[in-house]
Amino acid sequence: MSKILVVAEQAQGKVKSATWSAITFAKQAATLSSGSFDILVLGASASSAAKELTGFGAGEVRVCEDASLENYLAERYAPTVAAVAQGYSVVCATASSFGKDLMPRAAARLDAAYAGDCSGVSADGGQLRYKRPMFAGNAFGHLTLGTQVQVVTVRQSEFGVAVPSGGVSAISTVPLTPPGKAAERVEFISMDQVQSARPELSDAQVVLSGGRALKDKFFEVLEPLADQLKAAIGASRAACDAGYAPGDYQVGQTGKIVAPKLYLAVGISGAIQHVAGMKGSKTIVAINKDPDAPIFQIADYGLVADLFDAVPELTSALKARA
Amino acid sequence: MKILVPIKRVADPDNANKIRISPGGDRIETAGLEWKLNPFDEYALEAALRLTEDGQKSKERTGEVVVVTLAPKEADSTLRSALATGADRAIRIDAEDDALDGRLVAKALRAIVLKEQPDLILMGKQAVDGDNNFVGQALAELLDYPMATFAATIREEDGALLVSREVDGGTCTLRVRLPAVVTVDLRIVAPSSVYSRQTDPSFKYNDGVRFAPLPAIMKAKKKPLDVVPLADVVPSLDLASKYHRFEPPAQRKAGVKVASVSELVDKLANEARVL
Ligand SMILES: Cc1cc2nc3c(=O)[nH]c(=O)nc-3n(C[C@H](O)[C@H](O)[C@H](O)COP(=O)(O)OP(=O)(O)OC[C@H]3O[C@@H](n4cnc5c(N)ncnc54)[C@H](O)[C@@H]3O)c2cc1C
Ligand SMILES: Nc1ncnc2c1ncn2[C@@H]1O[C@H](COP(=O)(O)O)[C@@H](O)[C@H]1O
Numbered sequence: 027m028s029k030i031l032v033v034a035e036q037a038q039g040k041v042k043s044a045t046w047s048a049i050t051f052a053k054q055a056a057t058l059s060s061g062s063f064d065i066l067v068l069g070a071s072a073s074s075a076a077k078e079l080t081g082f083g084a085g086e087v088r089v090c091e092d093a094s095l096e097n098y099l100a101e102r103y104a105p106t107v108a109a110v111a112q113g114y115s116v117v118c119a120t121a122s123s124f125g126k127d128l129m130p131r132a133a134a135r136l137d138a139a140y141a142g143d144c145s146g147v148s149a150d151g152g153q154l155r156y157k158r159p160m161f162a163g164n165a166f167g168h169l170t171l172g173t174q175v176q177v178v179t180v181r182q183s184e185f186g187v188a189v190p191s192g193g194v195s196a197i198s199t200v201p202l203t204p205p206g207k208a209a210e211r212v213e214f215i216s217m218d219q220v221q222s223a224r225p226e227l228s229d230a231q232v233v234l235s236g237g238r239a240l241k242d243k244f245f246e247v248l249e250p251l252a253d254q255l256k257a258a259i260g261a262s263r264a265a266c267d268a269g270y271a272p273g274d275y276q277v278g279q280t281g282k283i284v285a286p287k288l289y290l291a292v293g294i295s296g297a298i299q300h301v302a303g304m305k306g307s308k309t310i311v312a313i314n315k316d317p318d319a320p321i322f323q324i325a326d327y328g329l330v331a332d333l334f335d336a337v338p339e340l341t342s343a344l345k346a347r348a
Numbered sequence: 349m350k351i352l353v354p355i356k357r358v359a360d361p362d363n364a365n366k367i368r369i370s371p372g373g374d375r376i377e378t379a380g381l382e383w384k385l386n387p388f389d390e391y392a393l394e395a396a397l398r399l400t401e402d403g404q405k406s407k408e409r410t411g412e413v414v415v416v417t418l419a420p421k422e423a424d425s426t427l428r429s430a431l432a433t434g435a436d437r438a439i440r441i442d443a444e445d446d447a448l449d450g451r452l453v454a455k456a457l458r459a460i461v462l463k464e465q466p467d468l469i470l471m472g473k474q475a476v477d478g479d480n481n482f483v484g485q486a487l488a489e490l491l492d493y494p495m496a497t498f499a500a501t502i503r504e505e506d507g508a509l510l511v512s513r514e515v516d517g518g519t520c521t522l523r524v525r526l527p528a529v530v531t532v533d534l535r536i537v538a539p540s541s542v543y544s545r546q547t548d549p550s551f552k553y554n555d556g557v558r559f560a561p562l563p564a565i566m567k568a569k570k571k572p573l574d575v576v577p578l579a580d581v582v583p584s585l586d587l588a589s590k591y592h593r594f595e596p597p598a599q600r601k602a603g604v605k606v607a608s609v610s611e612l613v614d615k616l617a618n619e620a621r622v623l
Contacts, residue, residue: 044516099522100485101494123515127497130450130485139451139588142480155592160479161359161367165376166595172588211525212494215510219518228516232622263534267555273500273514273535280388280474280534282516288622299361305600309620311612317605326603327615339609347613347623 028061028154033107033119033128034079039071041078043229044120049082049188051118051147051180058149064088066110066200068103070096076197081190092202097214098124100131105203108135111175116154121179122228133177140177141169143283145184162279163302182228183285183306220272222259227275230258232288235277235304238264239293239315239333244271247337248292254344260284260304262294278303293333296321313337349411349504349526349544351396352466353435354457354487355389356417357426358477373593385426388472392532394557395542396470397434399504402546403553410546412436416460418443418453424573432560432568443578449589450478452582454486459581461491466527468509473498473531484531495529496522501541502530 030052035042052063064086065079072091079087090106111117111132119125121143133140145166146157153170156178160167171178227233234257236248244265252259261271263278277284279299285306292313294300297320304310305324312325313336322328329336359367359381368377385393393415400411415430416439417423427438441456461469474481488495496511500519503510508525514533524530535541539552560568579585606612617623 100488100497104489123498126481127485127515130482131489131495133482134451134454134486134489137451139449140480140482140486141589142482150592158479159597161376161477162361162479163597164367165369166597167591168593168595169589169591172590206492208488208492208494211528212496213523215521215523217515217518217520267535267538272518273533274516274518276534279476279479288616288620305597309616309622310600310603311616322605323602324600326600326620327612328603328605329609329612330605331609336609340612343609343613344623347617 028055028059028115029113030055030061030063030116030118031111031114032063032065032084033117033125034065034067034075035120035122035124036067036069036072036075039069039074041075042122043187043226044122044124044182046187047182047185048118048120048180050185053083053188055116055147055154058147059152059154065195066090066107068095068106080195080197081192082188082195083191083193084195087195087197088200089197090200090202094202097217099209099212099214100128101209101212102205103128104131104135105205106200107132109203110200111136114175116176116178118178118180120182122182125179129177129179136175136177137173138175138177139171139173141171142179144178144180159302162298163305164298181283183283187229220274224252225256225258227258227260227277227282227284230284231286232257233260233277233284233286233304233307234290234292235260235262235294236265236271236292237262237294238268240265240270242270243334247334251337251341254341254348255288262300291321291325292337294321295319296324349400349468350466351399351411351413351468351470352461352464353389353393353396353413353415354417354469354471354483355393355415355426355430356386356475357383357419357423358386358475360384361387361476369594369596373595376594383422383426385429386472386475388474388476388532390557391534391537392470392472393430393433393435395502395532395536397558398542398547398553399468399502399544401544403551404548406558409434409436410544414439414464414466416441416457418448418456418578420444427573428568429560431571431573432565433558437571438573440573440575441578441581442575447578447585447587449587450480450482450486451588454483454490455583456578456581457483457487458490468526469529471529471531473533484529488529491529493528494524495531496524497531498533499530500533500535502536503543504545
């Protein structure tokens with residue numbers, strides 16, 4: 027019987043969509059181990075976020091609201107996460123940049139074993155067994171963790187959006203655990219948000235990604251097509267490194283992992299590090315002028331063409347259908 | 349500034365699609381794969397060198413860079429190449445790869461930090477074999493040090509670093525006072541990513557990492573490389589995570605090439621039904 031704690035992610039009192047995947051994981055893990063789950067939300071306006079979290083079947087929604095938690099800093103969040111975690115067997119969050127930053131820090135505080143970026147969970151004789159991708163997704167490992175509290179992050183693309191299950195979880199408050207000396211030596215300066223009206227890359231139904239080939243025409247060429255497809259825009263590392271697209275657009279082993287209904291790779295060669303971030307997509311389309319580009323080995327539909335002709339043509343064809 | 353750079357050798361990531369899983373699924377066979385320094389650690393080393401020099405006089409070091417790895421003896425060649433690239437000293441904590449997990453690595457590194465007292469621990473955000481993304485954050489907590497993960501730029505200030513981090517939705521900037529832990533992301537080796545206090549703010553580095561000149565490779569053979577038994581730096585050798593089985597990913601079935609944009613639209617609409 028596991029007691030599971032979900033660490034929710036919120037900003038300005040609104041729950042971030044990444045959280046729904048961690049809740050889905052917690053529900054699965056609770057079912058597998060005949061256990062139950064609670065949700066912890068921290069922040070300067072955590073109590074308004076808490077109201078969004080009561081309909082998912084959690085035993086309790088636990089709230090730590092404190093002005094010092096205004097801007098997320100692991101040094102300020104980890105002590106409270108670790109203190110609350112003491113009463114649980116598994117503590118989980120989604121492997122967003124928030125989860126990946128915070129949870130290892132909390133795990134170390136608890137001397138807990140850690141399984142990052144898990145893509146599945148199963149039960150093995152009363153123990154939870156985690157499945158996680160390694161080597162850029164070229165192998166999956168199945169592991170168990172042997173500490174009293176286990177810390178886990180889960181892949182957003184593999185655990186779907188949790189659906190409300192009726193009922194209203196009780197809301198309780200937890201006190202802030204004072205942070206250590208580390209917190210005195212870190213100062214939040216700014217968060218520069220990439221402004222975009224498009225869907226978020228990690229939970230978009232359609233993703234249109236561009237590679238090095240787009241050069242400084244990256245947005246000029248891709249935006250009209252993205253508009254037609256209502257797609258989020260992604261990029262290869264080469265396109266990000268060259269400054270054609272912001273770093274936050276990078277799809278791949280070391281960037282964002284996406285698994286949309288439709289993924290279009292335009293002018294992307296298909297290096298294993300890129301493929302690791304998108305091969306879970308339902309339908310993959312590749313447009314590349316090199317017929318031997320590795321991307322064609324995993325694409326459902328490949329078009330050998332110059333993208334500067336093919337993308338505008340595809341845009342008009344879709345417009346004509348609309 | 350004294351910087352400690354934990355580095356790990358990994359099976360060459362560009363060959364990762366050739367990794368094999370043992371017939372029983374109990375092991376990942378690394379035999380036959382080439383070893384290479386984890387790319388993120390290569391970037392961390394480059395960033396450490398940039399922070400301990402004036403970019404215009406990159407042959408003169410203004411601080412000390414110590415590299416440390418937990419690995420068996422074969423990794424000495426990885427340490428030697430880091431020394432040739434510019435690190436001053438190397439430490440190898442002697443351990444077989446399968447005797448380690450992130451929790452143990454963080455504990456061992458903590459002991460080395462307490463002994464070496466560096467101003468900064470600069471390391472990769474993840475090792476691309478296990479893809480754990482764990483050790484840096486864990487080490488910072490064990491030391492009660494501030495941290496800045498996923499660093500895209502670092503600017504040295506008086507006793508502090510201004511670090512911009514690649515996070516979901518954009519860039520987050522933090523100031524950490526030293527000593528601190530910083531983990532680096534891919535863009536840290538761009539031409540204008542790292543500035544020591546000596547380096548002119550208008551200076552631009554070559555894109556990517558520097559390579560060891562031939563004489564440096566000879567000289568590196570004489571630089572100190574200390575070996576420490578793992579048992580001397582961790583309280584217990586017990587591992588808390590255990591892999592039971594490995595499996596290859598599901599293969600995608602080969603797709604088709606379409607001849608034209610209109611055929612593509614037709615397939616997407618009528619076959620895949622995604623439009
Ligand atoms: C540690 C590490 C981590 C990495 N992580 C990632 C990651 O997370 N994500 C990622 O994407 N990469 C990652 N990479 C980089 C990866 O190895 C590749 O270098 C990168 O994906 C290449 O990007 P690209 O396909 O845009 O560029 P290229 O490989 O240069 O490919 C450009 C493609 O465009 C095609 N092309 C050129 N002109 C045209 C045209 N006019 N019309 C149509 N097609 C055209 C070419 O045929 C070619 O196939 C990582 C690498 C390392 C070492
Ligand atoms: N065996 C090791 N020896 C030295 N440093 C390591 C080792 N394993 C991990 N690290 C460091 O920790 C970082 C993150 O690794 P990981 O948490 O395993 O993804 C790496 O980029 C290295 O800097």
